[in-house]
Amino acid sequence: MAENIDYSEDSIRSLDWKEHIRLRPGMYIGKLGDGSAYDDGIYVLLKEIVDNSIDEFVMGAGRTIDINLSDHKVTVRDYGRGIPLGKVIDCVSKINTGGKYDSKAFQKSVGLNGVGTKAVNALSTSFTVQSYRDGKTKIAEFEKGEIIRDEPEKETTQRNGTSINFFPDDSIFRHYRFIPEFVENMIWNYVFLNSGLTINFNGQKYFSEKGLHDLLQRNTDAETNRYPIIHLKGEDIEIAMTHGQQYGEEYYSFVNGQHTTQGGTHQAAFREAVVKTIREFYKKEFDASDVRASIVAAVAIKVQEPVFESQTKTKLGSQNIGPDGPSVRGFINDFVKKALDDYLHKHPEAADAMLKRILQSERERKDIAGIKKLANERAKKASLHNRKLRDCKIHFEDNHERKQDTTLFITEGDSASGSITKSRDVMTQAVFSLKGKPLNCFGLTKKVVYENEEFNLLQHALNIEDGLDALRYNNIVIATDADVDGMHIRLLLMTFFLQFFPDLVKAGHVSILQTPLFRVRNKKETIYCYSEEEKRAAVNKLGSKPEITRFKGLGEISPDEFGLFIGKDIRLDPVILSKEQSIKSLLEYYMGKNTPDRQQHIIGNLRVELDIIEEEKPVLAEAV
Structure with a gap:
């Protein structure tokens, strides 16, 4: 018989705003993370603050924003109108307080609900806001949402605007670090979408003249584009597009300046409109996949009172441009x-x-139609008893609050996959086991994805055959041993993704699992170390004669220990593509046959065993 639990008025508890945000941060900023993924919470915090400054720019107040990141401190200074001095504290500490509820003042703003800045305040160990307005200034300081300093207004000679600095709370964002490339991409998107805006980030100036044209120019290889970028602008809409040589489709979509990384109604409408328009122009019923194959496009629209599918605003749910406006689908299709x-x-x-690019895609599709059909039939049968995949219960395409956590670990061999399988979170973490080293697919056509059983099963496990719309896992984590063979498998897998699914990498879904190289312990404490430097620090901390274990492979780590490394303290290295280097040249250098440049790099960086032993001597001496 179940225990009789008292349920009365005393059982009902009301949380104040900051307690609720700190208790359920995922409701406000999505997943937490340590900064190794582009959509981790620390970047959402930064974005919530910058969005307010962008809204000032859109309203014609302030053409410059200064952003500075140093260690764990963030400072954002704009030169807009400044928060009204009497409302400085309310605007950063009272839910549903803000200046964006009057649609006349902020008709097409992203931050309409008055929550963003309050979430940053509540999730920071230190949060300071200062407003400069008409020769006077007001400053207030908070700790985890609690006000600790409220200075009276005083005179100032500073220009109008608002300055906010904050330190994300490291008890919530454990071991966090800002990755400059992610912040830089965010800043580029801001300036691409706001012509005339200058952002100074850590002393470097960011500015764009041609908007989405510049965005595509930065994110494509001009040598492989089949025609110059098409750039079209209208009232409340801007698009840019071209076709390249890569496989798949790649989209950058935005609503009111918000990067909708998961697309939504506007991106779906754009894809549909492009196919319809091209069919009518050429007077031929092309297959939609042939029209969109190798397309790279950006679409930005402005919507009054947008509806997003989550607080983090990564997917547009609005069906109409505004309360009395046309449908998103009709508006984009007409334009x-x-x-x-x-x-x-x-x-x-x-x-x-x-036309030539579309006809080429049509030939390629027909060329692999036969093998594709057979491969998909094999994959369908294999999925019923697929020993390679230990699936999880929640997937990225599900409407679930934990979908951001969905992860597929790609492992080498049965021992490593066994350890991860036993220690994983069965709700959100899946495991795909490789039988050995995969094929080096550099220079091969997509036909090999269907001919190679392992690649085909991996493609089906991810559900990316027809693009990323139905991607089953937000995080694809390559989990291999930290030895020569493990590094080689990493390269082979990254070659597979970059060759055939580059949009998966560009969207920030692929990363490398860091696992500890050493375990240093005494009778009182165990420290796991991910580098030689961490090992030295651990030896110094634990004193004389600690036990040092070198993990040679993932299979050596017990499931109980493995659970520590793939849970809340997971360490990931994101696979980030440099905008200055093309995928083709990158793969040629690392995966081509005997390239001279690679030979010279290897010869110039050879290290003999004696050098490594000499480095180890001080650590070994301390341990002994």
Whole structure:
């Protein structure tokens, strides 16, 4: 019989705003993380603050924003109108307090609910806000949402605007670090979407003249684009597009300046409109996949009172442009139909190059149709008893609050996959086991994805055959041994993803699992070390004669220990593509056959065993 639990008025508890945010941070900023993924919470905190400054710029107040990151401190200074001095404290500490509820003042703002800045305040160990307005200034300081300093207004000679600095709470964002590339990408998106805006980030200036044209220029290889970037602008809409040589489709979509990384109604409408317009222009019913194959496009729209599918605003749910406006689908379709059709008529060279790319995609699709059908039938049968995949219960395409945590670990061999399988979170963590070293697919066509059983099963496990719309895991983590063979498998897997699914990497879904190299312990304490430096520090901390274990492979780590490394303290190294280097040249260098540049790099960086032993002597002496 179940225990009779008292349920009365005393059982009901009301949390104040900061307690609720700190108790359920995921409701406000998505997943927490340590900064190793582009959508981790620390970047959402930064974005919530910058969004307010962007809204000031959109309203015509302030053309410059200064952002500084140093260690764990963030400072954002804009030159807008400044928060009204009498409301400085309320605006950062009272839910549903803000200046964006009047649609006349902020008709197409992202931050409409008055929560963002309060979430940053509650989730920071230190949060300081200072407003400069008409020769006077007001400053207030908080700790974890609690006000600790409230200074009276005083005179100032500073320009109007608002300055906020904060330290994310390391008890919530454990071992966090800001990765400059992620912050830089965020800043570039801001300036691409706001022509005339200058952002100074750690002393470097970011500015864009051509908006989404510049975005595509930065994110594509001009040598492989089949025709010059098409750039079209209208009222409340801007698009840019081209076709390249890569496999798959790649989209950058935005709503009111918000990067909707998971797309939404506007991105779906754009994909549909492009196919419809191109079919009508060429008067041929092309297969939609042939039209969109190798497309790279950016679409930005402005919507009044947008509806997003979560607080982190990564997917648009709005069906209409505004309360009394047209549907998103109709609005985008009408614009693309007219603007793209006009462009293709006026630029026959681009139209001819586009047609050739579509016909090439059609030939490639038909060429692999037979093997694709057989491979998919095999994969369908294998999925019923697929020994390679130990699946989880929640997936990225599910409407679930934990979908951001969904992870697929790709492991080598049965021993490593066994340890992870036993220690994983069965709700959100899945395991795909490789039987050995995968094929080096550099220079091969997509036909190999279907001919190679392991690649085909991996493609089906991820559900990315037709793009990322139905991706089953937010995080694809390569979990291999930290030895030569493990490093080689990493390279082979990254070659597979970059060759055939580059959008998966560019969207920040692929990373490398860090696992400890050493365990240093005495009778009182155990320290896991991920580098030689951490090992030295651990030896110094634990004193004389600690026990030092070198992990040679993941299979040596017990399931109980492994649980420590793939849980809340997981350490991931994201796979980040440099914007200055093309995928083709990158793969040629690392995976091509006997390239001279790679030979010279290896010769110039050889280390003999004696050098390594000499480095180890001080540590070994301390241990003894």
